[in-house]
Amino acid sequence: MEPTLMILILVLVVIGGLLASLGAHLLPVGGAPAAMGTATGIATGTVQIMLGAVMTGLFTASSVATLTNNLALVALSGAIGATIMISVVMLMANILYAFGCGVVPVSGRVPVDPITKEPQTPYKTPQTDGHGVPNVVFVSGMLGGFSGGLGGALMYYALLNYAHFSPNTAGIGAMSIFVPNAIIAAYNIRGTIEGFHDPKFKRLPFSLATSFVVSLLCGIVVVIAASVLGGVA
Amino acid sequence: MTVTPAAVEEEAPAEKKLDFSFPPGETELGIIAGIISAVVVTLAALPAVIKGAALIFAILWGMDSVRKTSKYGLGTGVPSIGVLAIGYGVIGTLMGLALAEYGRAGQFYPGVLVGVLVMGGIGLISGIMSNHEKLVAMKIPHLERAMMELGMTGTLIILLECSIVTGSLNFGAVLEDVIETGVIALMFIFSAFAIFHPYNACLGPDERRERTRMVAVEIGGLICILLGFAQIVIGTSPYGILDGVSLVVFGAVIWIVFFRMFIRACFKEAYATVGTGLIKTLG
Numbered sequence: 001m002e003p004t005l006m007i008l009i010l011v012l013v014v015i016g017g018l019l020a021s022l023g024a025h026l027l028p029v030g031g032a033p034a035a036m037g038t039a040t041g042i043a044t045g046t047v048q049i050m051l052g053a054v055m056t057g058l059f060t061a062s063s064v065a066t067l068t069n070n071l072a073l074v075a076l077s078g079a080i081g082a083t084i085m086i087s088v089v090m091l092m093a094n095i096l097y098a099f100g101c102g103v104v105p106v107s108g109r110v111p112v113d114p115i116t117k118e119p120q121t122p123y124k125t126p127q128t129d130g131h132g133v134p135n136v137v138f139v140s141g142m143l144g145g146f147s148g149g150l151g152g153a154l155m156y157y158a159l160l161n162y163a164h165f166s167p168n169t170a171g172i173g174a175m176s177i178f179v180p181n182a183i184i185a186a187y188n189i190r191g192t193i194e195g196f197h198d199p200k201f202k203r204l205p206f207s208l209a210t211s212f213v214v215s216l217l218c219g220i221v222v223v224i225a226a227s228v229l230g231g232v233a
Numbered sequence: 234m235t236v237t238p239a240a241v242e243e244e245a246p247a248e249k250k251l252d253f254s255f256p257p258g259e260t261e262l263g264i265i266a267g268i269i270s271a272v273v274v275t276l277a278a279l280p281a282v283i284k285g286a287a288l289i290f291a292i293l294w295g296m297d298s299v300r301k302t303s304k305y306g307l308g309t310g311v312p313s314i315g316v317l318a319i320g321y322g323v324i325g326t327l328m329g330l331a332l333a334e335y336g337r338a339g340q341f342y343p344g345v346l347v348g349v350l351v352m353g354g355i356g357l358i359s360g361i362m363s364n365h366e367k368l369v370a371m372k373i374p375h376l377e378r379a380m381m382e383l384g385m386t387g388t389l390i391i392l393l394e395c396s397i398v399t400g401s402l403n404f405g406a407v408l409e410d411v412i413e414t415g416v417i418a419l420m421f422i423f424s425a426f427a428i429f430h431p432y433n434a435c436l437g438p439d440e441r442r443e444r445t446r447m448v449a450v451e452i453g454g455l456i457c458i459l460l461g462f463a464q465i466v467i468g469t470s471p472y473g474i475l476d477g478v479s480l481v482v483f484g485a486v487i488w489i490v491f492f493r494m495f496i497r498a499c500f501k502e503a504y505a506t507v508g509t510g511l512i513k514t515l516g
Contacts, residue, residue, distance in 0.1 A: 031310070047313045168412045172323055172421065179320030183313045184359065188369045191308035206369055210362040217355045218324050225331035229404060 001227040005162045009226070010219040012158035016174070017181040017215025019151030021207045024050050024185035025200075026144030028090065028137045031192045033129060037101040040108050040130035040137055040194050042093050046186035047179070049086070050148055054178050057082035057149030058171050061156050065167070071157055078153020079146045086145030090133045097132035105132030109198050115139060130194070140195025152178050163226035177218045181211045259297050263382060266294035270389045271346060277402045278340035280472060281464060281480040288393045289453035289487070295386035295428040296449040300442065302379040303432055307371075311436065314383065315429025319421055322387025325352030329392055330404045342402045349388045356384025387424070394420045397460045397480070400470045410467050423459065427452040444498050451491040457484025 027049055030041025042049055060081030065074045097103050106123045107113065108130025113120055115136045124130060133141065152174055159170035188207035189200050273279060273287035295318060303311045329348025336343045360380030363369045373379075396402055399410045411417050431448035432440075461480035470476035 045310045045313060047309065047316055051316070166408065166413065168415070168417070169327070169408065172412065172417050173327060175421075176320040176323035180317050180359065183309070183317045183320075184363060184369065186309040186313055187307065187363055187371055191310075206367075210359065210368055213362060214355070214359050217358065221324055221328045221351060221355070225328045228331040 001223070001230070006223045006227070009158045009162045009223050010216065012154045012162070013177060013219035013222065014212060014215050016151040016155035016158075017177065017211045017218070018208055019147045019154070020050070020054070020178050020181040020215075021185040021188075021211035022204070023053075023144045023146075023148030023151060024182045025189060025193060025204050025207065026140050026147060026195055027053075027086065027193070028133055028141045028144075028195055029186070029189070029191070029193050033192065037097060037103050037131055038125075038128040039192060040106070040132065040134065041192065042089055042133070042141075045191070046189070047183055049089070050182040050186075051175075051179065052089070053082040053086045053145045053148050054152040054175065054182075056085035057145075057152045058156055058174060061149075061153035062167055062171060065157065065160060069161060071154075074157045075150055075153045078156065079150035082149025082152070083142050083145040086141055087138075090138055090141050094133050094138075101131070103131035105134040105137075106130050107134045107137060107194060107197070109194050110136070114197050136197055137195050140197070144195070148178075148182070151181075159222065159226075163222060165226065173222060177215060177222070180214055180218070184210050184214060259301060262297055263294055266290040267385065267389075270294075270386075270393060271349065274345060274349075274389055274392045274396060274402075275341055275343050277342055277396050277400065278471070281397050281400075281461065281470065281476045282483045284393055284397045285453075285457040285460070285480050285483055288390060288397070288456065289450055291386050291389045291393060292424075292427045292453045292456075293446060293449050295383060295390065296431045296446065297442075298379045298382040298386065299429055300432040300445060302373060302376060303436070304440075305373045307373075311433040312425070312429045315425045317380075318383035318387035318428055319391070319425040320387075321352045321356055321384040322389075322391040322424070323417075323421065325349060325384065325388030326391040326395065328352075329388060330395070330402060330407055333402045333404065340401065345392055345402055348392070349385050352384035352388045353381045354384075357381040383428075386428075390424045390427075391420060394424065394456075394460060398463050398467060398469070400464075400476075406469070410469055414467065416463050416467075419459065419463075423456055427456055439502065441502075444495065444502070447491050447495040447498065451488055451495060454484045454487030454489075454491065457481070457487065460484075 024046050028041035029046045030039045030043050033039035034041045035043035057078035061074050061078030064077040094105050104123050107120045111121045113136045155174035155177055156170050159165045159173050185207045188203050193200050270287040270291040299314055325348040329345035332344040332347045333342045360377035363371050364376045395407045395411050399406045431445045435445040458481050461477045465477035
């Protein structure tokens with residue numbers, strides 16, 4: 001395999017890993033407290049949310065990749081797929097919280113919404129950490145889905161067109177590199193986060209450093225596999 | 234977020250002792266399971282039943298690693314670390330299969346073990362970075378070792394499953410029978426379940442390693458049934474249909490035996506649980 005292609009694969013896989021890490025920090029992860037309506041976010045862990053988003057992204061990216069070889073189109077279609085998926089989940093979560101639990105979407109980490117300037121604290125139930133998916137968290141979640149989907153689609157594109165894997169191998173490979181990055185980011189935020197306005201978001205550089213190393217090593221493994229196989233995968 | 238209790242008492246009282254006590258410690262189990270599954274994975278010509286037995290050992294090892302990490306509380310729930318192991322496993326499998334032709338003699342593939350070792354190294358590095366105080370700072374004792382073991386066991390599990398379904402470790406055969414047919418997706422999620430589900434289901438103040446291990450073996454049996462059906466449908470085994478049928482029977486027997494054992498153990502130990510009554514203010 002040509003050195004240029006190897007470097008391209010490595011660069012795209014590392015960028016994908018970093019975007020996965022960033023995406024996990026931007027998503028509204030509520031965990032078990034959110035399942036009881038006592039914390040802001042979607043009521044499950046980072047892994048499930050991120051995996052769901054990126055798999056949708058990979059479906060849209062792989063559909064577009066059958067039609068074109070344009071990197072930007074494939075990557076953006078992956079990002080849009082993941083964004084739509086995460087937006088639908090957040091919308092449904094809000095409907096369930098508002099009409100099922102009878103709580104208003106409200107952030108527990110900031111007194112005033114940084115985007116719309118709406119007051120948050122007066123609407124928050126005492127002793128809880130917020131409810132549902134308020135505006136700022138929704139915007140942050142959309143950015144997170146976009147970032148995660150973009151990362152997954154970039155890895156998919158690199159494995160498909162530069163490492164010459166078959167679409168299925170590229171898909172499962174991209175997902176497998178994406179998963180450790182998203183999970184290490186999840187460990188960095190200790191389970192729950194609201195989005196870019198959360199104080200935990202300041203821990204992002206630590207996660208990015210770890211993701212850089214992990215995705216670089218995984219990229220090297222993929223490059224070795226691809227150059228040994230020489231296009232039969 | 235799942236909050237797990239701190240260190241669980243390792244030694245059960247004498248009257249709770251069950252007959253299922255093989256193999257002894259975590260390190261011994263790791264060595265035994267690692268050697269058995271590494272030897273079996275290189276010998277692709279073995280019957281599926283032997284590979285299935287090695288697969289159960291590898292699952293036991295992975296479950297033990299998940300258990301010793303998760304009992305300190307990961308913050309993101311037990312499933313995350315199981316999925317991480319299988320994510321590493323699939324990458325390691327790609328590398329192992331790519332290098333399988335090197336040093337190959339007939340149906341003996343020592344080259345695949347390079348993938349296992351490399352993923353052990355990557356797991357170790359990610360464990361060191363996750364536990365480092367200036368980076369992610371998870372502060373979990375022995376996380377480095379557990380992540381290294383998870384990388385290795387994940388790769389061994391996926392390699393063994395590919396070997397069961399295709400009957401060889403040739404990349405072209407695996408590509409055609411496992412990846413292009415979509416069986417890899419089943420393998421991905423069911424292997425992750427096999428690793429994380431036992432501890433996720435059994436965790437709590439009364440969690441005992443021996444009882445948790447029964448669930449791991451039981452899920453190993455279920456995976457054997459699934460892989461047996463996959464092998465019968467794809468029909469690539471050198472031993473004909475008998476290979477897949479014997480794997481299904483083996484998996485069913487394992488599942489029934491260990492499921493009964495697990496339920497009995499639960500009944501026995503639940504009977505011994507002391508009731509604490511209602512909270513004083515309510516009673």
